[in-house]
Amino acid sequence: MLKRRTFLLGGVGVAGALVIGWSALPPRQRLVASEPMPVRPGEAALNGYVKIAADNTVTVMMCRTEMGQGVHTGLAMLVAEELDANWADIRVANAPLDDIYNNIENVAGDLPFRPDDDSVFKEAIVWLTRKLARDFGTQMTGGSSTINDLWQPMREAGACARAMLIAAAAERWGVKAADCRIEKGVVLHDAGHKAAFGQLAIEAARQPLPRKPVLKDPGTFQLIGKPLTRIEAASKLDGSAIFGIDVVPEGLLYASIAMCPTLGGAVAHFDGSAAASLPGVHKVFAVGAYNGGTGGVAVIAENMFIAMKALDVLKIDWHDGPTKGLTNADIEKRLKQALDESDGHAWYSHGDVDNALRRAAHTLKAEYRVPYLAHAPLEPVNCTAQVNDGKATVWAATQVPAVARMHVARLLGISTESVDLQQQMPGGAFGRRLEVDYIVQAVAIAREAQGRPVQTLWTRQQDMRHDFYRPACVSRFQAGLDAQGQLIAWRNTSVSQSIVAKWLARNYRIPDLGINFDKTVSEGSFDQPYEMPNVWIGQRVIDLPMPVGFWRSVGHSHQAFFIESFIDELAALARKDPVAFRASLLTKHPRHLAVLQKVADMSGWKVSAVWSDKGVKHARGVALHEAFGSVVAQVVDISLQKDGTVKVEHVYCAIDCGLPVNPNLIRQQVEGAIVFGLSAAFKEEITLDDGAVVESLYSAFDVVRMDECPDISVEIMPSKAHPQGVGESAVPPVAPAVANALYALTGTRDYALPLKTKLYAGGATCSS
Numbered sequence: 001m002l003k004r005r006t007f008l009l010g011g012v013g014v015a016g017a018l019v020i021g022w023s024a025l026p027p028r029q030r031l032v033a034s035e036p037m038p039v040r041p042g043e044a045a046l047n048g049y050v051k052i053a054a055d056n057t058v059t060v061m062m063c064r065t066e067m068g069q070g071v072h073t074g075l076a077m078l079v080a081e082e083l084d085a086n087w088a089d090i091r092v093a094n095a096p097l098d099d100i101y102n103n104i105e106n107v108a109g110d111l112p113f114r115p116d117d118d119s120v121f122k123e124a125i126v127w128l129t130r131k132l133a134r135d136f137g138t139q140m141t142g143g144s145s146t147i148n149d150l151w152q153p154m155r156e157a158g159a160c161a162r163a164m165l166i167a168a169a170a171e172r173w174g175v176k177a178a179d180c181r182i183e184k185g186v187v188l189h190d191a192g193h194k195a196a197f198g199q200l201a202i203e204a205a206r207q208p209l210p211r212k213p214v215l216k217d218p219g220t221f222q223l224i225g226k227p228l229t230r231i232e233a234a235s236k237l238d239g240s241a242i243f244g245i246d247v248v249p250e251g252l253l254y255a256s257i258a259m260c261p262t263l264g265g266a267v268a269h270f271d272g273s274a275a276a277s278l279p280g281v282h283k284v285f286a287v288g289a290y291n292g293g294t295g296g297v298a299v300i301a302e303n304m305f306i307a308m309k310a311l312d313v314l315k316i317d318w319h320d321g322p323t324k325g326l327t328n329a330d331i332e333k334r335l336k337q338a339l340d341e342s343d344g345h346a347w348y349s350h351g352d353v354d355n356a357l358r359r360a361a362h363t364l365k366a367e368y369r370v371p372y373l374a375h376a377p378l379e380p381v382n383c384t385a386q387v388n389d390g391k392a393t394v395w396a397a398t399q400v401p402a403v404a405r406m407h408v409a410r411l412l413g414i415s416t417e418s419v420d421l422q423q424q425m426p427g428g429a430f431g432r433r434l435e436v437d438y439i440v441q442a443v444a445i446a447r448e449a450q451g452r453p454v455q456t457l458w459t460r461q462q463d464m465r466h467d468f469y470r471p472a473c474v475s476r477f478q479a480g481l482d483a484q485g486q487l488i489a490w491r492n493t494s495v496s497q498s499i500v501a502k503w504l505a506r507n508y509r510i511p512d513l514g515i516n517f518d519k520t521v522s523e524g525s526f527d528q529p530y531e532m533p534n535v536w537i538g539q540r541v542i543d544l545p546m547p548v549g550f551w552r553s554v555g556h557s558h559q560a561f562f563i564e565s566f567i568d569e570l571a572a573l574a575r576k577d578p579v580a581f582r583a584s585l586l587t588k589h590p591r592h593l594a595v596l597q598k599v600a601d602m603s604g605w606k607v608s609a610v611w612s613d614k615g616v617k618h619a620r621g622v623a624l625h626e627a628f629g630s631v632v633a634q635v636v637d638i639s640l641q642k643d644g645t646v647k648v649e650h651v652y653c654a655i656d657c658g659l660p661v662n663p664n665l666i667r668q669q670v671e672g673a674i675v676f677g678l679s680a681a682f683k684e685e686i687t688l689d690d691g692a693v694v695e696s697l698y699s700a701f702d703v704v705r706m707d708e709c710p711d712i713s714v715e716i717m718p719s720k721a722h723p724q725g726v727g728e729s730a731v732p733p734v735a736p737a738v739a740n741a742l743y744a745l746t747g748t749r750d751y752a753l754p755l756k757t758k759l760y761a762g763g764a765t766c767s768s
Helices: 004-024 071-083 104-109 120-136 146-173 197-205 233-238 304-311 328-341 353-359 401-412 437-446 460-465 499-508 556-573 578-584 590-603 663-682 734-746
Strands: 043-045 050-053 058-062 090-094 180-183 186-189 194-196 253-259 266-271 281-287 296-301 315-319 345-350 362-370 382-388 391-396 419-423 454-457 473-481 487-496 535-541 610-613 616-627 630-640 646-656 711-716
Touching: 043 197, 050 146, 050 197, 058 071, 071 090, 071 146, 104 120, 104 146, 146 180, 146 186, 146 197, 186 197, 194 197, 253 304, 253 437, 253 460, 266 281, 266 296, 281 304, 281 437, 296 304, 328 473, 328 487, 328 535, 353 473, 353 487, 362 556, 382 437, 391 401, 391 437, 401 419, 401 437, 401 499, 437 454, 473 556, 487 556, 556 578, 556 616, 556 734, 578 590, 578 616, 590 616, 590 630, 590 646, 590 711, 616 734, 630 734, 646 663, 646 734, 663 711, 663 734
Parallel strands: 058 090, 253 454, 391 419, 487 535, 646 711
Antiparallel strands: 043 050, 050 058, 180 186, 186 194, 253 296, 266 315, 281 296, 345 535, 362 473, 382 391, 382 454, 473 487, 610 616, 616 630, 630 646
């Protein structure tokens, strides 16, 4: 008989051998889904991304959410380029849920490595992570990873379809495939044979999928690199685009909900008799807190107006949530106490910082902070659902459809196959649709509607006050310069809540083990290119009851403000020009240096960044930051108005995002990111009163308006490198560039966001 020890050791050995064997295998394919692609009469699916119809239209399946960033256009361009399709024949449709659509690069991008790290260890971990994400990851949109992740598989999908169409044509005509070619959706042969895609699609679908499709040389691209118009633009202009809020299935009812004012709270007792007696009201009932959300009382009615008015006559007693009693002062105090207690986890260290600080000719200390921020997309949270006969149909605008479907199935006690999740376009997201609380809540409400579909729509106030917020953060710096003004020591520690730990706990039920680090809120601090001989960068994670989530550019959104502001302070201490000081720290980073020099040239940067024009004082500020694989530099021109407000006159931006797939989309995203960043820099802050969020409307959590918007100039650096993120990368440098310009203008440094200075509304317009 085997002893238990022998059995266990043998089992561990076998498991280890299996893991090693699995890791040595090549990555799984990403072109053929586990289930056949649904097709309509006359259509043929050539792989998991491409369908061709008899009328020659090519449908490209989209496994990422179009949130206004233009990814459906960019992805369609990748397929159309390799397919040599006629762009006018391209259509897009939402892909089903399948592992081939899992977002691999978003997971790999969250690994805690610096871009400079070229170690074998990093290479091995990234390899294994990509393999795991292919099999065990999820289909999601986030982290500015869409083009980065699908650059290869989408091009391969187009190239495979192209080869299969040519093979079908060659077989039909009895010629060699090598003698056939495709031009704008037509297969041609020099003998005079020609056939449109639609004529060959059925035969092409019978051809074997090429194992190693030949991709085009970038020098031959006809579509990639061109500023094509967004593929969904016309539908948004004529109103035919369907957003989550536009879903109107037959027999639709509407629901509104009153949620506990303190986040995470629940209903203790309620009297819904007055609401239930109103004409048009179907049902009034308590709803629990789902996936980190807050409980409340829901009203289902014939229309949304009736449902919302019924909430006004409800009488509710609450079980307060865990934020009860919490204020912003309490949060700031706890954040600072955490920094006093410990430096935390070291993300990056090099040299001997303490010794370098002792021998420094000049030293500088600073502390910065940023507040909680709401996502506040234009379209408030909503979801439509129907529960009937052991099945559910869910119409949702979500960034994580697979996670949403899993939790709907869990709530209803049915299989995931019994949940039909139909993806809709969101009217903005910025990370809010990475949560599924509102989807599960909507399904729980629809379950009470006796088989009829119900649209649950939050008001703007509820959307603002029941968010998963960008964490508040405090960061401390200490640095030293030598007698020549060279940076010789850098110490930095920041503290905030963990987003990843809480997100995994509420969405995957992975216990929060109190780990004292989270790369996503520290990113932007330890992974920047500045060359320092002695450096220590760390992080503290503390537990606070505020619900936190991923906000556009995540940790970069605040770490860039901290770092680029402190770099400017050091330049002033060294009595050096801010651009020249940064350049001196980038001698081994030609890519970053080129972007910095480009924005300096664009803006006409001079050694003196302050000047007077017709009696009005002007100043410039600069910031450089790498995020999501892209390098962005910005120069902001500001002026001081007679009423004491500041006018942002012009924002210059240079971006290196790898090969520019569609310059039009890149410019649009950069311009939007700059306005987004200016809004956070000047106007936005979430505050707490006794544990309840105060801000409820845009009037209190405002955005930059047209009459406040500066002129914006964008330059896209030429590149042949792998495309990188764009949607979030231009947000981080905005706030520090403005703060640095304000310091140059006034001699006073802002150490917290939002900036104390008010933004002047002067009638400027936004232009490229």
